[in-house]
Amino acid sequence: MEFNNLLLEVKDGLAVLTINRPDKLNALNNEVMREIKAAFEHIRDNDEIKAVVVTGAGDKAFVAGADITEIHTLDQSSGAHFAQQGHDIFTLIEKLPKPVIAAVNGFALGGGCELAMACHVRLANENARFGQPEVGLGITPGYGGTQRLPRLVGKGRALEMILSGNMVRANEAHAMGLVNHVYPADELMDKAEELARGIMSKGPAAVAMCIRLVNEGLDMPLDDAKAHEAKLFGEICATGDMKEGTKAFMEKRKPNFTGK
Numbered sequence: 304m305e306f307n308n309l310l311l312e313v314k315d316g317l318a319v320l321t322i323n324r325p326d327k328l329n330a331l332n333n334e335v336m337r338e339i340k341a342a343f344e345h346i347r348d349n350d351e352i353k354a355v356v357v358t359g360a361g362d363k364a365f366v367a368g369a370d371i372t373e374i375h376t377l378d379q380s381s382g383a384h385f386a387q388q389g390h391d392i393f394t395l396i397e398k399l400p401k402p403v404i405a406a407v408n409g410f411a412l413g414g415g416c417e418l419a420m421a422c423h424v425r426l427a428n429e430n431a432r433f434g435q436p437e438v439g440l441g442i443t444p445g446y447g448g449t450q451r452l453p454r455l456v457g458k459g460r461a462l463e464m465i466l467s468g469n470m471v472r473a474n475e476a477h478a479m480g481l482v483n484h485v486y487p488a489d490e491l492m493d494k495a496e497e498l499a500r501g502i503m504s505k506g507p508a509a510v511a512m513c514i515r516l517v518n519e520g521l522d523m524p525l526d527d528a529k530a531h532e533a534k535l536f537g538e539i540c541a542t543g544d545m546k547e548g549t550k551a552f553m554e555k556r557k558p559n560f561t562g563k
């Protein structure tokens with residue numbers, strides 16, 4: 304697929320999606336957001352693609368936020384629409400039934416931090432900086448920052464980041480659970496690919512179901528979430544992948560999953 308502001312490369316089932324607007328530190332304007340939506344719909348619907356790594360072009364930024372020049376023009380009605388559209392797109396990413404790994408290679412600010420948080424796993428290089436600087440612009444986060452950040456790092460740390468607008472370095476983001484691993488810059492993409500390919504070797508139906516269970520269960524009371532897990536465990540036991548994965552273990556061989 305061709306985009307004006309994205310690069311989408313697929314190699315052996317792994318998609319690498321690069322936000323490609325480096326002269327503006329990969330800031331998310333309307334066109335970039337429309338293209339991200341189209342790219343993730345394509346990734347979701349294309350059976351050849353099993354996993355995706357999201358990163359930013361250049362060596363300075365993952366994504367430095369929503370485009371502030373476009374935010375400046377918003378009013379009450381268009382502002383609510385702007386945020387809702389962002390939610391719809393980032394929820395598409397969060398609910399994608401294939402693993403989405405953010406390889407954060409620089410600034411991940413505002414919408415950039417929110418994009419990384421919508422991904423299933425976050426890896427970062429040592430130059431990465433995370434922040435929700437919106438209050439400095441007189442606005443609130445609008446693409447999920449006030450909701451996903453406290454769910455990832457806890458209310459107190461999230462409120463400190465959101466109210467101060469201060470950036471945190473990669474190692475601090477790691478310590479608070481915002482990123483899973485920090486790597487030297489020249490290793491980040493290899494590590495992201497290694498993780499993605501490891502997940503790709505597992506049962507695809509089970510992987511998709513795990514993403515669904517974690518997402519849906521977190522919004523439920525614990526007893527309901529456990530009942531949901533039991534129900535979906537029953538569903539996974541009805542798949543060929545379950546028979547194949549367990550049989551392969553018993554036969555001491557690698558499983559041959561079909562995703563069915």
Ligand code: COA
Nearest residue numbers: 326327328330367368369370371372410412413414436437
């Ligand atoms: N929206 C629009 N343009 C942005 C942008 C954003 N969120 N972030 C960076 N840019 C643009 C800059 O305006 C600049 O464009 P120009 O060269 O035409 O002037 C270009 O990207 C490079 O950024 P610059 O500010 O010169 O780089 P820097 O290294 O001095 O500073 C940052 C880097 C990330 C600290 C700084 O760009 C910044 O604070 N960006 C905004 C972050 C933010 O508030 N994000 C949340 C938005 S809701």
